[in-house]
Amino acid sequence: MSDEKPYRKLETQALLQQIAFRHGMEAMAASEEGNLAWVSSGFPVEIPVAMNVFPTYPEQSGAIIGATKIGPEVCGFAEDLGYSQELCSYARASIGSTDRPDDVAMGALPKPQAFLGCNNICGTILKWYDANSEQTGAPVFLLDTPPLEAEQKPHHRAYVKQGLERLIEFLGKTFNTTLEEDKFREVADLSSRAIKLWTQSLKACQNKPSPLNCADRFLTMAPVVSSRGMEHCTEFYEVLLAEVEDRVKQSIGAIREEKIRLLWDNIPPWFILRFFNQLAARGVVFPADTYTHAWSGAVEGTDTDSLLDGVVDIYSNVYLNKNLDAKVDKMCQLIKDFDLDGFVMFSVRSCKRYSLGQLVSKEIVTEKTGVPGVVIEGDMVDSRLFNEAQIQTRVDALLEMFV
Amino acid sequence: MSFPEVIEQSNQVLQALVDAGERVIGYVYPHPPHEILIAHGLKPSLVRTNPSVVGAYEASLQTFSCSLTRNLFSQRVSSSFPLLAGIVFSGNTCDALQNVGDIWRKRFPEDRVLRLTYPVGDFGEASVDFLSMEIEALSNELTGLYGVAFSESNFRTAALLLHEIRDVLQLFYTVRLLYPSLISYNTLSNLVGEFLTAPTQEASERMKGKWEEVVEKLDTNQKNTVEQLRESLLNQDLSDFEAEIDSANHRIAVIGGMVEPSTLAGLMENIPGITHTTLVLDMLSFGFKTVFTPPVSIEGDPFRESARSILGAHSEPTQEGLPKRTAFLKDVLTKLSIHGLIVCEQSFCDPDEFEAPSLEKAAEEVGVATVKLPLDSELSDRARIEGRIQTFLETINAS
Incomplete structure (x- = not known):
């Protein structure tokens, strides 16, 4: 029996660890210097970065807590404070690790001076940061980006842009800083370049075999979430793209024997990323997913005003801020572009914004594309809400359709 | 009912x-x-x-x-x-x-x-x-x-009607807080329920008729106090409100999200230890917050004035303003002599469930006992809910 693993590890992962370590150290230093903000993943980070405010991400902290399998314990700290187990496990992990940082081996973040939340990813972010704010005393800034029914209306644009102007004022007051146009343009350019490189890596997965699997992308997305607008982020994606292109050139797949190509919908279960590797052993690869494709689009402009317009465009139009039709269209497009055989929808109990609607969109996507799908239910951090055997049964049923 | x-x-x-x-x-x-x-x-x-x-x-x-x-x-x-x-x-x-x-x-x-x-x-x-x-x-x-x-003409008529309905319901809420023996919570919740079902002229007339019955039991000083408290609640500012509250009997308030006053009234009616003056205030979205909404002005642009009115209401857990909400809650609990607070949590309601610990903490900081009440629309756990309320009341009574 061969000891060879069914999947191939990316060499770029070593660099990823260095970046994560560096980010952690810089966050600690920023906290001590009074320049740290906790930021939601869909926040227009180009603005605080250009104003020398260092961002760090509770969602990534939640992913680390999940991946290190201490999710139930850390979420439990929040439950001890009265927060319901029905609430988002990222939020519970954040509240729990803020309450008892010394009891969290990995994933507790240094104390911030502000919370910067944008509700383009969910409505929970405000409530979560309000709770964190009560714990730390640091103020919350909310960038309100009302969900889009179709095209963004002019008064929505005006409202979000006013929010950005308030953000600049808030950061100026809280951190005694200003937004310089040259710096803003430079950061926006770096951010756009990183996103472009990342998008190229994602697009390369249209090739057969796919050079990246789900787990690869979930890990390598970290810098585009946490370090957009920073030089080292762009450098990382240059290295990643080079490795991806090399794989494509040599027809090296992310898994050794690609038989079935599937779409993944939603956040992954961080505590069991081996789920993807186990499927790799059966020839299943996930060349595309809706989660990592959420970081796309470039902030472009020639001056502060036009750059802010670009920010309004990009950050209002993120995947989770659109209606069900847009989500269905995106899934159908990915299935077509990546020539996928089916899809797996992970119904995440923590994330209503992402998950409610999946039962309906599953039917519509199958109707429109002709490919089958399955909905499995669980959670991204709290493994108490994940029934592996039940999920396996459902996935098996899907895979039998391809035999 | x-x-x-x-x-x-x-x-x-x-x-x-x-x-x-x-x-x-x-x-x-x-x-x-x-x-x-x-x-x-x-x-x-x-x-x-x-x-x-x-x-x-x-x-x-x-x-x-x-x-x-x-x-x-x-x-x-x-x-x-x-x-x-x-x-x-x-x-x-x-x-x-x-x-x-x-x-x-x-x-x-x-x-x-x-x-x-x-x-x-x-x-x-x-x-x-x-x-x-x-x-x-x-x-x-x-x-x-x-x-x-x-x-435009229907709008003006509607603005007047809604103003009248809210006005009289605000008075009922205030009387319930100050002189709870004059109007039962059950009656109050039924009147609020009528407003929620359909704000009609007939409903308004019934409310005004009921108010006539209540107001005649108030003396001039009491009427002034009612008006002063109503204004304070509407303005979300109790700092200037000073009045002697009869707190000989235990006074309970309820807070939470998408629960109707009549749901609570129905829950409370059979619980031992609850008297007709126990539950003096709800601060629910479908009750208090819908009622304590400032009137729409008919002078300006109707859409703008309507927006201004809606945003002038007591904010919901879905909105910014948690510190303001907890500060107001503390004022309500202390200035209106509340002894216990029931915090409702609608099952899988993120805003309710996120806010509940902050509300409990705020109450605790001013020395008011709390109990959390997990609810669902079917009241599927009714016996346990009633048990929790009963135990809570017994705890307060013993203190």
Whole structure:
């Protein structure tokens, strides 16, 4: 029996660890210097970065807590404070690790001076940061980006842009800083370049075999979430793209024997990323997913005003801020572009914004594309809400359709 | 009146309106632009949960959708929904309502589903600008859907009617707080229920008639105190309110989200230890917050004034302003001599469940005992809920 693993590890992962370590150290230093903000993943980070405010991400902290399998314990700290187990496990992990940082081996973040939340990813972010704010005393800034029914209306644009102007004022007051146009343009350019490189890596997965699997992308997305607008982020994606292109050139797949190509919908279960590797052993690869494709689009402009317009465009139009039709269209497009055989929808109990609607969109996507799908239910951090055997049964049923 | 009786009565009222040729439009979030809807010839009515309808949502919603949306969906699937000409879902208030509005459109394409998107941020005029544009867009959509244009004259009549209804309900709430023996919580909740079912002239007349009965029991000083407290509650500022509150009997307040006063009234009526003066205040979304909304001015632009009124109401857990809400709660608890606070948590309701620990903490900081009450629309755990309330009251009585 061969000891060879069914999947191939990316060499770029070593660099990823260095970046994560560096980010952690810089966050600690920023906290001590009074320049740290906790930021939601869909926040227009180009603005605080250009104003020398260092961002760090509770969602990534939640992913680390999940991946290190201490999710139930850390979420439990929040439950001890009265927060319901029905609430988002990222939020519970954040509240729990803020309450008892010394009891969290990995994933507790240094104390911030502000919370910067944008509700383009969910409505929970405000409530979560309000709770964190009560714990730390640091103020919350909310960038309100009302969900889009179709095209963004002019008064929505005006409202979000006013929010950005308030953000600049808030950061100026809280951190005694200003937004310089040259710096803003430079950061926006770096951010756009990183996103472009990342998008190229994602697009390369249209090739057969796919050079990246789900787990690869979930890990390598970290810098585009946490370090957009920073030089080292762009450098990382240059290295990643080079490795991806090399794989494509040599027809090296992310898994050794690609038989079935599937779409993944939603956040992954961080505590069991081996789920993807186990499927790799059966020839299943996930060349595309809706989660990592959420970081796309470039902030472009020639001056502060036009750059802010670009920010309004990009950050209002993120995947989770659109209606069900847009989500269905995106899934159908990915299935077509990546020539996928089916899809797996992970119904995440923590994330209503992402998950409610999946039962309906599953039917519509199958109707429109002709490919089958399955909905499995669980959670991204709290493994108490994940029934592996039940999920396996459902996935098996899907895979039998391809035999 | 029990909650099922409230539902029954509400459905009868709606049926009578429909039979009389009226168009009834349902709303889910407790801050609709009533006056604008009426100006289009519609009768706005709260879409209520129905505890007797269970479990018909599973093909469309996961179990972790909030109990409110699950129940509404189940009612629609099982065809036990009231006769509505349309339903207004809120946008940007919570993730469940946002997504369920979309799902509803897919599952029931024959329904007229409208959306009114609210600002979450407390940004003064920017928020008013945004909401007024949303309300105007809704108004245009109503014109297209029903062929009835916005009527300035109907708007003015509606603004007056809503002002009268809210005004008298505010007085009832205030009297209940100051002199709870003069109006039972059950009566108050029934009157609020009438407002939520349909804010009609007939309902207004009944409320005014009831008020005549109450006001004659108040002396001049008491009337002044009632008016002073009403203003303070409306302005969300109790700093200047000073009055002697009779706190010989234990006084309980209830806070939480999408629960109706009549649900609570029904829950409380059979619990040993509850007297007719025990529950003196609810601070619920469908009760207190809907009622304590400032009147719409008829002087300016109707959409803008409607937005200003809605945003002038006590804020919801779905909005910015937790520190302001907890500070106001502390004032209510201390200045109005509340001994115990019941914090309602609707099952799988993120805003409720996130806010509950902060509310409990605020109460604790001013020395008021609390109990958390996990609820769902079906009151499926009723015996345990009643047990919790009873134990809570016994604890307070013993202290």
